[in-house]
Amino acid sequence: MRLKLEKRQEPSLLMLVMTPILSVVLTMLIGIVVFDAIGIDGMRAVTDIFLTPILASYKWQDVAVKAAPLVIIALGLSVGNRANVWNIGAEGQYILGAICAAAVGLGTGSGGVLVILAMILAGMAGGTVWAAAPAVLKLRFRVNEILSSLMLTYVALQVLNYLVSGPWKDPNGRNFPATAPLLPDQMLPILVPGTTIHLGVLIALILPFLFWGIMSRSVFGYQIRVVGAAPNAAAHGGFEARQTIWASMLIGGAMAGLAGALEFTGILHKIDLGFPSGYGFTAIIVSFLGRLHPIGCLIAGIVLAVTSVGGQLAKTTVHIPDSTAGIFQAMMLFFILASDILVRYRVRVVRSPKAVVAGE
């Protein structure tokens, strides 16, 4: 008896939907086993991480606010991933988005709708510029965008450190490395009074549908899909690879920058050394867990936000570090990538053939 992989005649739509769900369930099961093995109440830990944030209504606002940047960044990354362009540096583009928004906010010193809009646009521009660098390097010098975009994240971190410890340090901030808080009329409006749910959450709810329309209906979306699925066919159909790489990198940067600007103006209201919280990296998982589909990104973004919120919850209930959530998120990515093979192949149990030596 052995297991055999057989190519399916057509990719399985059922598996396309089932494998992300399967990944989450498997992650939960393994979590229970591992926690029990090291002497922690596994059932309680996994319940707190995966279920409590959904069941307890007072946690919903946290989930919404955490999901928003994940969804927005993942939407942009999915465009690139569809075209086989691998932007790993969304975290840096997210930081630049916040820095550029802060530059506008600190520079104008006044508030209002136009200033907020200018801050958001500046954030998108900052993310775009940060993503343009790997695009230029790839197209001009054939530098691998995975490496260059990742390394630029660390450059962005240093820029942030320099700004908040030096020129932008709040003179009234008791010498903490942080910018001065935004003026109240520079902040994004709160949508639900008494919560932290800001305008960015609504944007994160609308954008997936916009992206869905673009990716499935427009010539541009077709171009992205065909370049990713069959680059030679794309060339034959008259789509230029360079233009596609440009567009998908810049969209990824713009979305990450947007997320950074919204996070800054919507919830944190200042930039300090703790501002980069890994949304840019977690969004890579969201993108794949969501099957590179805009609506999938929305759902996966919520799932990942649940685990982040739940991780903090588990810290107080079963006393595990909140970075445990990161392990769970990574495990989900591992399972989704590994189970991808089930979409194109089916597993069959075959009896091993009787061994007969040739030439008998």
Place this chain on the structure above:
Amino acid sequence: MTSAAPRLQLTGITKRFPGVLANDHVDLTVLPGEIHALLGENGAGKSTLVKMIYGIMQPDEGSIRWNGLPVVVTSPKAARRLGIGMVFQHFSLFEALTVMENIALGMDAMVPARELEAKITAVMAQYGLMLDPGRVVATLSVGERQRIEIVRALLLNPELLIMDEPTSVLTPQEVEQLFVVLRQLASEGRSILYISHKLHEIKALCDTATILRGGKWVDACDPKQESSRSMAEKMIGGNLKDIQRGKVASFGAEKLVVTGLSIPGDGPFGTALKDISFRVRAGEIFGIAGVAGNGQNALLLALSGEEVAKDHAAVTVDGVKVGHMPAKARRLQGMASVPEERNGHAAVPVFTLADNAVLTARDRMGMVRMGLIDSSMARTYAGEVIEAFAVKATGPGAFAESLSGGNLQKFIMGREILQKPQVLVVSQPTWGVDAGAAAAIHQALVDLAAEGSAIVVISQDLDELLALCDTLAVINEGRLSAPMKVSEAKIEEIGLLMGGIHGEGASHAA
């Protein structure tokens, strides 16, 4: 072992794949010293059968007897130990290594270099397979590369040599040389299983033919007693249609003019285009013959616009200079193309037929409005193509990869032809396509020409070009010979041009 026993006897061989019965109780008997043809259309199950003989796959049912004894061939290595050698259609050679190094790498056992070289030289001398063991493979012609594979197989002293479509890449002269070697091998008592669909070759070479259709054994016959037509009809299981051509006495205006087109080579072994010039008039079918790898691919890309020339006037369509235009702009000028590779170049396997229709027909067939794709238009157009070209598919929503090669090729050809292009450039239009589909594709090309389009057919199948084209030129190492009228062309001359021997002044087209 008894000498009276057949060399190889297959009984009731059956092989199933998910959704397909590739071989259905196939019988085959090959006698010692016999050249046995295995004949059938693409998808008839020839390759599957041969893979089971050579140990690449195992049959689900049935038995294999080798020299009278039952065997299970567990691997190609086991097959070679039994005395079964195989020369594949696609060679497995390292271009950067020498002939000798390539042969040494393919040996099952370690043989000292000097001993191996002596053996190679002996085998080459015995069969007149002339090759310098020190030559780097990249510098060899396809025919010479095939000789390496044959020598490699002969070094193991096989009693049965399987040849998979060996002549598809050879010039007519090289085919003759190969036949001399194969006849000599047979006269020594070795058996040869010769897979092909070229009927005149089988008539000239083979003693017996086994015909497969749809995975089933159809007939075993003596090809010398049969006509090519009767064997073809057994292969396709029906009557063969002849191409219906109207009598075109004269051609119209020049539609496609290529003048001094040059494209630099890609990499050290890539073949560039050098100073290519030719003209195709309305109603004319212009054939470009040549052995694989002599610049056909580069020529197609240069004509389709996937590769652009610096010189605007290098390519003109209806008098409009398009040399600098990319693919999309050329299509709008009325130039359509079909590249050789279906999967991933002419079509996207993981897209539906409707989405594949969008790939090249979106602008000419009005599928785009304000940057958005009108998917109902795409579905309708894909449906029209399926209908007009009798494509076997579940509908416009079928994935391209779910179609058989021939059906996908019909869809791709139909997608271009229904756009009524002024100029259509196709490469290997019937490669890997069954005879019925090939006839339909040929007829569609003839009909399009009759409506006043200019057609360029790039093909390695000389028979196809001779049957289809009005004018013919030969491409060799990126150069195009002078065009000749097919009605006046001599096959020997074409063969020499394919082998790279240009006649006086033939290297430049008129």
